[in-house]
Amino acid sequence: xxxxxEARTLTxxxxxxSLRDISLEVxxxxxxxxxxxxxxxxxxxxxxxxxxxxxxxxxxxxxxxxYADAEQELKNRIGYVPQExxxxxxxxVEWTARFVAPYFSRWDGAGFYRLLDQFKVNPLKxxxxxxxGQKKMLSLALALSHGADLLILDEPTAGLDxxxxxxxxxxxxxxxxxxxxxxxxxSHITDGLDEIAEEIWFLDEGRIVMHEDKDDLLSxxxxxxxxxxxxxxxxxxxxxxxxxxxxxxxxxTGEYPxxxxxxxxxxxxxxxxxxxxxxxxxxxxxxxxx
Amino acid sequence: MDPILRRSSFYYVxxxxxYLVIMGRYLLTRDWTAxxxxxxxxxxxxxxxxxxxxxxERYAFLRTLPVPDPTVVRAKFELxxxxxxxxxxxxxxxxxxxxGDGVAGRSTLVYLTLVCLVGLVSAAxxxxxxxxxxxxxxxxxxxxxxxxxxxxxxxxxxxxRKVDGWPALSxxxxxxxxxxxxxxxxxxxxxxxLLAFRGLMRMGVRIKASSEAHL
Numbered sequence: 001x002x003x004x005x006e007a008r009t010l011t012x013x014x015x016x017x018s019l020r021d022i023s024l025e026v027x028x029x030x031x032x033x034x035x036x037x038x039x040x041x042x043x044x045x046x047x048x049x050x051x052x053x054x055x056x057x058x059x060x061x062x063x064x065x066x067y068a069d070a071e072q073e074l075k076n077r078i079g080y081v082p083q084e085x086x087x088x089x090x091x092x093v094e095w096t097a098r099f100v101a102p103y104f105s106r107w108d109g110a111g112f113y114r115l116l117d118q119f120k121v122n123p124l125k126x127x128x129x130x131x132x133g134q135k136k137m138l139s140l141a142l143a144l145s146h147g148a149d150l151l152i153l154d155e156p157t158a159g160l161d162x163x164x165x166x167x168x169x170x171x172x173x174x175x176x177x178x179x180x181x182x183x184x185x186x187s188h189i190t191d192g193l194d195e196i197a198e199e200i201w202f203l204d205e206g207r208i209v210m211h212e213d214k215d216d217l218l219s220x221x222x223x224x225x226x227x228x229x230x231x232x233x234x235x236x237x238x239x240x241x242x243x244x245x246x247x248x249x250x251x252x253t254g255e256y257p258x259x260x261x262x263x264x265x266x267x268x269x270x271x272x273x274x275x276x277x278x279x280x281x282x283x284x285x286x287x288x289x290x
Numbered sequence: 291m292d293p294i295l296r297r298s299s300f301y302y303v304x305x306x307x308x309y310l311v312i313m314g315r316y317l318l319t320r321d322w323t324a325x326x327x328x329x330x331x332x333x334x335x336x337x338x339x340x341x342x343x344x345x346x347e348r349y350a351f352l353r354t355l356p357v358p359d360p361t362v363v364r365a366k367f368e369l370x371x372x373x374x375x376x377x378x379x380x381x382x383x384x385x386x387x388x389x390g391d392g393v394a395g396r397s398t399l400v401y402l403t404l405v406c407l408v409g410l411v412s413a414a415x416x417x418x419x420x421x422x423x424x425x426x427x428x429x430x431x432x433x434x435x436x437x438x439x440x441x442x443x444x445x446x447x448x449x450x451r452k453v454d455g456w457p458a459l460s461x462x463x464x465x466x467x468x469x470x471x472x473x474x475x476x477x478x479x480x481x482x483x484l485l486a487f488r489g490l491m492r493m494g495v496r497i498k499a500s501s502e503a504h505l
């Protein structure tokens with residue numbers, strides 16, 4: 001496995017929050033998704049991974065190097081979009097691009113303006129006059145315009161309308177498929193990002209509560225629809241997020257491969273039907289469990 | 291020119307220019323009290339330039355760029371040093387030009403060197419404090435220091451005019467003693483101040499890398 005990003009026992013304490021003992025690896029050419037509720041520590045983790053904030057304990061290595069040894073080289077290869085991007089408020093979008101260009105060895109000015117055009121952001125507008133979504137788009141355009149090998153994007157779809165969100169998801173998928181780019185995204189909503197993520201991390205209260213390949217995760221987690229009384233009580237008790245409806249009920253299970261054989265007869269009778277769970281369902285179940 | 295340096299230099303250049311335009315002419319036309327008072331404004335102006343520059347700085351944005359903290363610290367400290375050196379050079383030049391009139395003398399040279407070095411170290415310390423505590427926390431302190439500086443200068447000017455025998459700072463015994471060899475004492479004082487400045491710069495690198503208050 002060719003590891004692009006690696007964290008070992010990462011720990012960071014704030015007054016009212018701690019990110020604890022985070023260890024992870026992200027493979028080259030993959031899309032890694034970090035999900036979790038607000039305040040789970042996703043943004044803090046991404047900041048630490050992107051070399052934006054110091055940590056009290058543990059280490060981050062990107063392309064095999066630590067920020068302390070090669071910050072300039074590493075940041076040249078990383079496109080980072082913070083949760084709330086900040087820029088010089090009184091300067092224009094165009095000025096901002098001119099400001100950052102000399103720092104990146106592979107800056108693509110034409111590509112930047114193409115992205116602005118795609119996002120419908122006026123380059124002559126001052127940053128203070130941009131909406132929150134437009135600032136996010138400016139941040140994305142900057143991150144995508146310098147040939148970054150690793151994109152670390154904190155809630156990249158927040159504030160984007162449905163058309164631009166879809167475009168961004170397709171673009172990220174295409175970039176990973178075409179070349180060597182690796183994408184790390186974080187979001188509190190699974191809003192489209194779960195579609196493109198291949199590996200999923202769930203965070204809650206500063207810890208990783210689950211890490212799994214998305215296909216494995218979704219083959220394990222199913223929503224079971226059943227007619228009342230059709231499920232053995234022992235199995236019904238193992239379902240979570242139970243929904244009672246007038247014409248039947250449903251519940252989630254993360255042990256579908258184990259239950260499948262036990263429910264074979266019920267499936268055949270049509271009293272019980274499995275359905276793919278959404279990542280949001282799984283996320284909510286895990287948060288409840290945690 | 292480095293974009294960070296270019297952007298921040300605007301405030302220092304503007305500050306130095308207004309200082310010289312507003313105050314400089316007094317040094318050319320007025321009596322010795324101008325040489326007592328005008329140099330005292332230099333630390334105030336330098337601190338103002340630093341405060342204005344920091345009020346508009348976006349360190350969180352800079353951190354997303356391939357610019358290591360030591361480079362940012364160096365750029366900021368270079369500006370403070372260049373601004374102080376520029377103002378000291380011009381003040382010294384005017385002092386030398388008016389030595390012939392008897393308005394300024396060797397003690398004036400030592401005095402303005404001392405004041406400029408105080409300004410240099412104060413601005414550098416203020417810069418480090420901004421990284422440590424954040425601009426929002428430091429803003430009242432910096433503005434307070436600027437106001438106190440201005441009031442001190444005004445108070446000193448009034449006292450020089452109204453109180454008989456009020457000691458001029460450029461006439462203090464220690465300044466007189468150093469003025470026996472103004473260029474040597476100036477060089478020693480500058481060396482000491484530059485050592486302190488360098489120490490603050492190294493501290494600034496450490497503090498900026500470990501603190502998040504300024505982000």
